[in-house]
Amino acid sequence: MITARIEDYLEEIFLIESTGRDITVTDLAERMGITKGTVTATVQKMVEAGMLNHERYGTLYLTVEGRRKGLMVHRRHQGLHAFFHELLGVDRERSSEMACGMEHYMDTVTDKRLYSMVDFFRRAQVNREAWVSDLLAAMEDGVILPYPLSLAESGQKGVVTHLSAEEKLRRRLQGDGFTSGAAIVCLDSASPNSLKISLAGAERTIPRSEAAAVWLKLN
Numbered sequence: 001m002i003t004a005r006i007e008d009y010l011e012e013i014f015l016i017e018s019t020g021r022d023i024t025v026t027d028l029a030e031r032m033g034i035t036k037g038t039v040t041a042t043v044q045k046m047v048e049a050g051m052l053n054h055e056r057y058g059t060l061y062l063t064v065e066g067r068r069k070g071l072m073v074h075r076r077h078q079g080l081h082a083f084f085h086e087l088l089g090v091d092r093e094r095s096s097e098m099a100c101g102m103e104h105y106m107d108t109v110t111d112k113r114l115y116s117m118v119d120f121f122r123r124a125q126v127n128r129e130a131w132v133s134d135l136l137a138a139m140e141d142g143v144i145l146p147y148p149l150s151l152a153e154s155g156q157k158g159v160v161t162h163l164s165a166e167e168k169l170r171r172r173l174q175g176d177g178f179t180s181g182a183a184i185v186c187l188d189s190a191s192p193n194s195l196k197i198s199l200a201g202a203e204r205t206i207p208r209s210e211a212a213a214v215w216l217k218l219n
Contacts, residue, residue: 006045006049007103009028009046012032014070015074016028023060025054076103077099078099080099081099083117148211148216149195150214152184158216158217158218158219159219160215161180161216161217163215195211
């Protein structure tokens with residue numbers, strides 16, 4: 001079984017190999033900040049899995065399959081890093097940390113689509129397409145995420161975005177006026193079990209259990 005840890009090893013060995021250098025267990029332990037004993041045990045598992053050849057007390061060599069797997073993990077890391085750093089504007093170090101955490105869970109389809117999106121964005125930047133500036137500006141401004149009414153505090157205002165209730169309750173809430181775009185003001189949130197609100201100008205009380213299924217965009 002190729003674990004996330006083994007994939008980390010494969011990527012690291014692949015990167016060193018791509019510089020034209022030979023690599024030993026000692027080199028790998030130093031680069032990954034772990035003990036030689038830990039590296040040796042993992043290297044043995046990689047040899048048994050057909051991903052690596054290891055000369056006794058000597059150089060590590062990726063097999064063809066190991067090299068392909070190392071390239072795949074590296075590409076996923078690059079795609080995720082580019083997405084976080086270039087598109088979302090996250091700093092390089094944090095982008096790399098998140099890429100390391102997610103690269104093991106992507107499938108081939110997601111991998112290709114992510115790369116296609118990053119490539120499309122880069123070409124648009126080179127061509128100075130107007131929507132790129134609009135997108136970057138929108139991300140800087142941020143967006144207020146939907147918020148369950150059950151967490152609203154006295155004085156907060158918002159509009160309904162959607163209901164997450166099951167069908168029976170959803171229909172009743174819709175019948176009571178909790179529809180998309182309806183204006184709500186939280187008048188009193190002191191009670192632990194209910195909220196006093198104004199819905200489209202009319203005062204009413206709603207149990208917090210039901211309010212949890214009503215989502216707002218706060219003003």
